[in-house]
Amino acid sequence: MEINEFISRFKEALQKNHSIIFGAQCSVNYNGRAESFLRQGDRIVIVKPDKTLLIHQPSGAAPVNYMKEGTSINIFNSNDKKAVIKSKNLNLKEYLTLEISRIYFLQNHELVDGEKIQLAGTEKDMADMLIKEAHLIEKGFKPVSQEEQTKYGFIDVLGYDKDNILTVIECKRYVGDLKAVSQLRRYVEKIKSSKGIRQVRGILACPKISPNAKRMLLDFGFQFKRVEPPKYLEQYDKKQRKLFDY
Amino acid sequence: MEINEFISRFKEALQKNHSIIFGAQCSVNYNGRAESFLRQGDRIVIVKPDKTLLIHQPSGAAPVNYMKEGTSINIFNSNDKKAVIKSKNLNLKEYLTLEISRIYFLQNHELVDGEKIQLAGTEKDMADMLIKEAHLIEKGFKPVSQEEQTKYGFIDVLGYDKDNILTVIECKRYVGDLKAVSQLRRYVEKIKSSKGIRQVRGILACPKISPNAKRMLLDFGFQFKRVEPPKYLEQYDKKQRKLFDY
């Protein structure tokens, strides 16, 4: 595609507030929270109606460069037969420039999507499960109400063990690591000082724990409890997996 | 675009190992580390040559669903005039299905890009700067090592202050928060126990600090030092910013 045609079509798409996707050989220049430069190469660029800008290289899951929602975008023709896209986000003081030397394709469409993703198996789901099925922590464990939790802020599960000792539980949906133990420790200390209680138990509930995290956990007198994040749609999973046996 | 044409063109693009981008009305179904479902709506789908799969809604910076590098992808025609893309990653035990009811566009191209992004202003850059310009911490500070490894984690900068007291420095490139203080505390305690030293200083070096983090920092006898992450390309930045004054 010729540069001038690209520029006029891109401008028109911006005007219409379409979703814009193009493939191009370009270099990228970013200045804001950090600074970056990316030499010329082939990339996929997306401009969304909310003025999010994404630049993807032909490999990897994360965009190599991007601008957040609410970015202002301008395009013009440089002297040397290149298209230049300048984007800026004044609130965030971020600036990104694309120098485009070759265009492979351009698509723009009005895309409509009001749906929100439904997700199961999160840390919150784990906490909900542990409150409903307290025996998964240990026999005689009594979780306190959910409202009581929010009063203390960000503690996943708070309760009393069979000996009525206040217990803080931190859930992790995957491997418990040093950060998780530090976090648990912070909460236990917060509870101790805010409630003026000397003895508070700490439990890290997760499917696995790293060796160093386990050592640190035990050093602080905390405990590890193996818990799997709940799979609400397990029945459905099995069906799905079967369908994949092609 | 008609469903069968889409399927055959998609298959051909897969065969050629092209980068594939299409816009479509579709529903999405994921099972793996968690489970998710997304009802029908308009989305942008990208399949990269490394078999990364990305699904973007028309707003927001993050993909709503995705599959990581190395996913196997199949497409076929369902009974009810829909195209179905089934993707699976056996190593990660992840499965994602797209049910496509309408196609807005399809592009596939061989995109070549061997470039790597150059980044400045990271936490590592801050640590490098503090070692070269130790006075930025305080007069008489003598750095001894970088990325000192402990069982409880990696220390950004380790050194001795003007009174020869061992000092741990944790750098944050933006706002120092509770997590950062916890991290610093973990390192200081580890150094104390592993080296058998009673007095070890802890300094959090960052441009800003949250009020709660500051309180926690002082509670533990640590200090906050205001440091900006280095801007290596400052000269260039100023030029850039000027260019944006249009």
Add this chain to the structure above:
DNA sequence: GGGGAGAGATGCCGC
């Protein structure tokens, strides 16, 4: 808008 924390985090580097 800031603070705090999760995420199907991703990506990087080290062992």
Add this chain to the structure above:
DNA sequence: GCGGCATTTCTCCCC
């Protein structure tokens, strides 16, 4: 591969 950690993290929730 796992471990530990930064990230232009992004996103959400709550104040």
